[in-house]
Amino acid sequence: MTHRLISFTVLALMLVVIPLAGCSNSPWSSSNDTRSEPERLIDVSANVSEQMFRDPEYGKLVELVSRARGVLIFPSVLRGAFIFGARGGNGVLLARDAAGGWSAPAFYSIGGVNWGLQFGGQSQSIVIAIMTERGLNAIMNRRATLGVDANVAAGPVGKSIAAQTGADWKADMYAFAKSEGVFIGIALDGSIVWPRHEFNQQLYGASATPEGILLQNSFSSQRASQLIGVLP
Template identity: 40%
Template sequence: MSFHRLAVVLLFALYASILPASSASADYYGEPADLVGRAASVYKGFMADPNMEWFQRNVDQARGIFIVPQMLRGGFIIGGSGGRGVLLAQDSGSGKWSYPAFYSMGSVSLGFQVGADASEIILLIMTDRGLNAMLSTDYKIGADVAVAAGPMGASAKAQTADILAFGRSQGIYGGVSLEGAAISPLDDWNRQYYGKPVQLFDVLINQRWTNAQADPLRQLLPKPGRNAQPIGR
């Protein structure tokens, strides 16, 4: 077998080995309530992290917050990533936070990459344009709105973007970006959580749907007229 043909065969074998891991990450949470509970824990972690000072000071300015408790990534040459998350929107008038809508997030990136990790990711949706993009049925980060890495550390400078991405990871990974990651609504999970088919606009913008199970998460978010307060600092 020629070197070129062998390389092609190995490439497809590696790609096939990654796909099940990415798919498995999407099914890590058996119930929507599990994902909401884990999202609350991740948010607490961000609010207690000294490296997330800019996030803590400015989360109250966000139009929406998208929390992905576990974004699994892994690969060699081809990297796959996948996870599920919840999006809550803040009413621009009252400051009241909506109940969560469920989404999947995934991407495939190319590059010389070795390793694997599980990251906690939070996207702060800073503008109406960013929030409107999240309301679409299939959205790719960076396609129609400006996205930037969230400022880190006490001396971080303000960023101007529709969406700011913050992440924490314990693994080792190189060459990964959220640019181009696909975000899609999980209609079956939204229906399961609220007991009937729902529209994203009615959950996030009109705030017509509620589920008391999400109240602990919502109560962690900034209250109207008050800045967020770091936890355990």
């Protein structure tokens, strides 16, 4: 009963938080912006990724993504807290093929609630290196709970995860965050990730599926060239 109540609370909060997170990307948009939401999300993801990959403090992130099975990029995850903290945002997932190249991006959302007394609110950029096939399959085409369907290790904001996990790289995923707000860390256990089928279909057409985009390379977008170009 408690688990069902928490799940209902998470989903209800995400109806409010995720639309707000989408609005928080305003530095890359304007009132005369003619891009669709999926196109804008790709562009913002490219900008955020490039900034993080060039930052020396994210050297471990670059190392992990360079050999990752996939990478999840959430350029603006809105987080606010009072008694409990809610976060949510939209992002993209790219998968690496057998030849070492990257697929076109598929679209996903993340949402979650952290219980306990917290203060303040901010927007975080989150990049998750997916290291295993299990991790990629867990979120491919269904709603997945991080820490349950796939384990995730998170480092402190703006720092390498080496201090927390050492050299024992055994998690399915490793998450890094960049934030200008008051929170100094990130915890993703219990967060829910799910595919945004409507965004996939809006960009690629009605027949687009996560498998077709990520595994079969059946869809492509010229829009994604900058994003793919910045990935190690």
